[in-house]
Amino acid sequence: MTAKFRQRTQLHLLTGFIAGFISAFVLLIYVYDVNHTSSCWPSTVPITTTKNELFLTQPRIESLTIGPRVLCMVLTCPENLEREAKNVYGTWGKRCSKLIFASSENYEPLSVVQVVEADGGSYADLWNKTREGFRYVWQVYGQDYDWFLKADDDTYVIMENLQYMLSYYDPDMPVYFGYKMTRYNVSYMSGGASYVLSRQALNRFMLQAYPSEIICPRPKKMGIEDFYMGICLQNVGVHLIDSSQALEADDKPKFMPLDLEDYLLSSNSSSLPDWLHLMSLSEVKTGFNCCSKHSIAFHYTSPERMYLYEFLLYHLQIFGHHIRTEPVLKQISYVELTERFPLENNSVITNLQEMSEKPNNF
Ligand SMILES: *[C@@H]1O[C@H](CO)[C@@H](O)[C@H](O)[C@H]1NC(C)=O
Ligand SMILES: *[C@@H]1O[C@H](CO)[C@@H](O)[C@H](O)[C@H]1NC(C)=O
Ligand SMILES: *[C@@H]1O[C@H](CO)[C@@H](O)[C@H](O)[C@H]1NC(C)=O
Ligand SMILES: *[C@@H]1O[C@H](CO)[C@@H](O)[C@H](O)[C@H]1NC(C)=O
Numbered sequence: 267m268t269a270k271f272r273q274r275t276q277l278h279l280l281t282g283f284i285a286g287f288i289s290a291f292v293l294l295i296y297v298y299d300v301n302h303t304s305s306c307w308p309s310t311v312p313i314t315t316t317k318n319e320l321f322l323t324q325p326r327i328e329s330l331t332i333g334p335r336v337l338c339m340v341l342t343c344p345e346n347l348e349r350e351a352k353n354v355y356g357t358w359g360k361r362c363s364k365l366i367f368a369s370s371e372n373y374e375p376l377s378v379v380q381v382v383e384a385d386g387g388s389y390a391d392l393w394n395k396t397r398e399g400f401r402y403v404w405q406v407y408g409q410d411y412d413w414f415l416k417a418d419d420d421t422y423v424i425m426e427n428l429q430y431m432l433s434y435y436d437p438d439m440p441v442y443f444g445y446k447m448t449r450y451n452v453s454y455m456s457g458g459a460s461y462v463l464s465r466q467a468l469n470r471f472m473l474q475a476y477p478s479e480i481i482c483p484r485p486k487k488m489g490i491e492d493f494y495m496g497i498c499l500q501n502v503g504v505h506l507i508d509s510s511q512a513l514e515a516d517d518k519p520k521f522m523p524l525d526l527e528d529y530l531l532s533s534n535s536s537s538l539p540d541w542l543h544l545m546s547l548s549e550v551k552t553g554f555n556c557c558s559k560h561s562i563a564f565h566y567t568s569p570e571r572m573y574l575y576e577f578l579l580y581h582l583q584i585f586g587h588h589i590r591t592e593p594v595l596k597q598i599s600y601v602e603l604t605e606r607f608p609l610e611n612n613s614v615i616t617n618l619q620e621m622s623e624k625p626n627n628f
Contacts, residue, residue, distance in 0.1 A: 306343040306389055307418065333429035334437065336462075337411040338362035339403050341395060342378065342419040343387045344371045350419035351376055353569040357576040361425035363411060368399030393489025397476060404472045412437035414468050416495075417460035422567040422575050427560045428462065431512050431520065434595040437464040439603055442499050445521040446508035447492075447545040451614045453506050454496020458565035459521035461492070463499070470502040500610040507607050508547060509562065513595075518551075518558035525566035529556035560592075 338359060342351045351367050355376050359365040367378040370387025381398040382391065396416065403414060413432050417423055435441055443462045444455025455461035463471065475482035475498035482498035483489060500506065509520035522529065523542065532538055532552040542550055550556075567575065598606075 306341065306346055306387075306392075307420070333426075334412040334432045335363040335410075336413045336415055336425065336428060336432070337364040337366065337403060337407055338415045338417060338423070339399050340365070340367050340417050340419055340421075341392070341399060342367045342369050344369060344373075346419050347373055347376060347378065349569045351378060353572045354417075354419055357572045358423045358425060362415070364407060366399075366403060366407075367419070368395060368402065370395070390487045391485075392491045393483070393494055394485035396491045396495065397485055400468065400471060401476065404468055408465070408468060408472070412465055414463045414465070415460060416457070416463075417563065418458055418565070420567055421458065421460045421563055421565055422572055423460060423563045424561060424579065427520070428562045430560060430592060430595075431509070431562065432462070434513065434598055435464065435507075435603075436597055436600075438466050439464060439600060440466045440470055440502070440504040441507055441603070441607070442467050442504050443507045443509055443512060443521070445519055445523050446506055446547050447523075448547065449493060449545055452493065452497060452612075453500065453610050454493050455506065456521065456523040456565075457492030457495070459523040460563040460565075461495070461521070463504075467499060467504045470504060471498060474502045475499065497612075497615055500612045501615065503609060505603060505607040506610060510548070510558070511606070513558075513560060516558055516560055518555070518561075520558045520560055520562040522557055522561065522564045526557070526564045528566075530554070 340351070340354055340359065342354075347369075351369075354367075355365065365377055367373075367376060368381045369378045370380060370382050370384050372378060372380045379402060381402045382395050387395060399416070400414070413428075415423065415428065431443070441464045442455060445459040445461075446453055447456050448454075471482075481501045483494045496506070510517050512520070524538065528538060529552050535543070535550045535552050538550055538552070564575075
């Protein structure tokens with residue numbers, strides 16, 4: 267073997283080694299990305315396996331000229347910007363009158379605002395993030411919008427239907443909408459399905475509930491965001507309005523706590539999770555009966571699914587179908603509100619300080 271030949275062999279070996287190393291590294295990154303789980307939400311959130319290319323197309327955040335003004339506060343975390351937050355921004359988020367992402371780090375291009383410390387944004391801190399998110403929104407925009415929607419970054423919201431339902435209500439009345447659930451005889455709105463506070467409800471939350479640990483659970487690890495929000499709001503005289511009762515002549519739910527596919531593909535509701543049956547107010551239906559034709563929000567929407575919904579709802583036109591106009595609703599009076607949606611009996615909520623960190627079955 268000549269020295270030159272040996273040198274070449276070594277060079278090949280070296281090249282092979284480097285190439286192998288690089289491909290292993292790329293593979294590792296890819297595998298890591300595929301199995302990437304979000305740190306904002308518990309592991310029950312379905313993880314999709316395809317890589318998502320950057321869809322960011324600089325959408326204009328335009329306000330709808332008609333209808334009530336809705337500020338959307340979407341909870342997210344730094345790990346979810348690339349997929350979840352970006353796709354909310356690129357789809358339904360642009361139809362909010364104002365879109366804010368509440369996170370533990372700022373990111374201006376997507377309107378992401380840091381509302382908690384950098385190390386205070388994990389799933390365990392969700393209650394604090396929600397409280398602080400609402401505090402930020404109230405301080406900066408509290409009087410500029412009529413309604414305040416809280417959604418997660420895996421919720422898809424149909425803004426026009428939300429505005430249609432809200433147009434029936436006065437934002438200066440203390441009301442809060444969503445998918446109403448009951449746990450420990452306490453009513454609240456499911457968090458993942460998103461919920462909406464009137465300006466008046468947000469004012470009461472910030473002025474009366476937020477500062478008092480008697481009225482509203484203090485921030486603590488593993489606080490159950492939606493359940494606690496229900497406690498705080500009913501303790502300050504906010505009326506809970508289940509979306510299935512919010513519009514007359516439409517008794518189906520409009521904020522869906524599960525993936526739409528789970529409802530549509532189940533032949534009967536026994537295949538849906540037990541907690542849903544246990545905590546829902548009325549019978550859970552499947553198939554096309556699951557959800558209102560004025561549905562507002564779907565939980566567990568993968569970033570890919572957001573674009574599917576977006577296309578089907580806002581781009582696809584069916585030949586021969588005409589847009590039906592909905593009747594204009596007359597706003598409900600305060601008397602009617604208190605008759606149809608009486609305040610909750612909150613006598614079961616007694617000692618918040620002694621409430622366990624994480625009640626059983628949550
Ligand atoms: C909640 O967040 C605020 C703002 O970051 C912080 O000052 C506070 O210590 C947090 N509380 C808890 C219990 O994490
Ligand atoms: C809820 O209320 C019912 C009737 O008042 C009572 O029997 C039941 O024990 C309560 N459940 C819980 C978990 O407090
Ligand atoms: C509901 O579906 C399950 C299978 O998914 C089946 O075992 C059950 O008998 C069905 N129940 C009714 C009432 O149809
Ligand atoms: C509220 O519930 C408690 C206990 O279940 C009951 O004793 C009380 O009468 C209820 N109050 C109202 C106003 O319904």
